[in-house]
Amino acid sequence: MKVSWLRRLWVMICSSGISFYASRLNRLNVVGAGNIPARGGVLLLSNHISAYDTVLLPAAVQQKFPWQMLWAPAKEELFKNPLLGAIFRSWGAFPVRRGRDMKAGKRLGLLLETEKVMLFPEGTRHRDGRLGKGNRGVGKLIYEHRPVVVPTSLSGINHWKVKKTGQRGVVRFGEPIDFTDLFARENNKETHTLIVERAMAAIAAGLQANDAEDT
Numbered sequence: 407m408k409v410s411w412l413r414r415l416w417v418m419i420c421s422s423g424i425s426f427y428a429s430r431l432n433r434l435n436v437v438g439a440g441n442i443p444a445r446g447g448v449l450l451l452s453n454h455i456s457a458y459d460t461v462l463l464p465a466a467v468q469q470k471f472p473w474q475m476l477w478a479p480a481k482e483e484l485f486k487n488p489l490l491g492a493i494f495r496s497w498g499a500f501p502v503r504r505g506r507d508m509k510a511g512k513r514l515g516l517l518l519e520t521e522k523v524m525l526f527p528e529g530t531r532h533r534d535g536r537l538g539k540g541n542r543g544v545g546k547l548i549y550e551h552r553p554v555v556v557p558t559s560l561s562g563i564n565h566w567k568v569k570k571t572g573q574r575g576v577v578r579f580g581e582p583i584d585f586t587d588l589f590a591r592e593n594n595k596e597t598h599t600l601i602v603e604r605a606m607a608a609i610a611a612g613l614q615a616n617d618a619e620d621t
Contacts, residue, residue, distance in 0.1 A: 407521055409475055417497055418472050424465040431571045434462065434563075438579035439470040443554050447518040450476070450579070451544070451605050452558035453537050453613065454526035458566055463524055463558065464497065466577045477517050478524040479510055518551040527602060533564050537613060540606040545598030548585065548605070555583045555605060559612025576616045583608050 428434035442448060452463060464476040475498045482501035485491035491501075502510040517523050527540035548555060562575035583605060591597040 407475070407517065413496060414473050414475070417475065418468065420497065421465045421468040421472070424461050425469055428462050428465060428575075432566070432573040432575070434466075434575045434577065436466045436469065436577045436579075438581075439466065441579045441581050442467065442470060442522070442556055443582070444471065447520055447551065447553035448522045449518060449548065449553040449555045450522065450524045450558050451527050451555055451609065452524065453560055453609050454528050454531045455533060455535050455560055455564035456531065456566065458563045459526070459531075459560055460499075462563060462575070463560070463577060467522065467524075471522075474522060476522050476524050479514055514547065515551050518547070518553040523553070527605060535561070535564050537606065537610050540602035542595065542598050542602055544605070545601035545603075548601050549589065549593060549598060552589065555585070556580065557583060557605060557608035557612055559609050559616055561613060561616035576619070578612045578616055580608055580612045 429436075442450070450463070450467070452459065460478065460480070464478070467476050468474065477498040477500070479502040480494065480499045482503050484494060484499070485501045500510065500513065514523065525544065527544040528538040529541050530538070532538050557580040559578040559580065560576070561578075562573070566573045566575065585601055585604065588597055588601050588604070591600075
């Protein structure tokens, strides 16, 4: 997707500031960034534990790929404030209505052909850090567009406070998930469910690895 160099520069500057806060003032550990492909349609599927996720995850990706955009569908309520909405859009977020949003779905599909996209398959935050159930619609999205899916596991960030420093957290990018056998199945609800369940299992494995390193 064509994006102006000025916008990319703006995103890189913001990302650098966020990375300084996360990794210098605090202790965010980014693991497995080498598992993210440099090119092609990539879907980063992550658990969702705090409001920090939406800025720390892109910053972690852009440390590896500083001039690339990371696109993200977000609930339309976040765009009601004109100023905040403009900032979110400039970073690559775009609004999605609750229910079936055909326009946003089409845009998401187009992005997944060539771009990096961030998505939280649980559909809501779990501030206690537990992993919820994935939305079957995410499985349908993966089946229809076949992006490279990188499971992403966030830990510790749900305990962060804005004015504190030295806080620990982990962003772990796992190896791309192989869905070859599931792509050979019929395009139906059962297949979509199996796809998202495999993705959630990969995210859960990453969370276990985070916990093991923290002990």
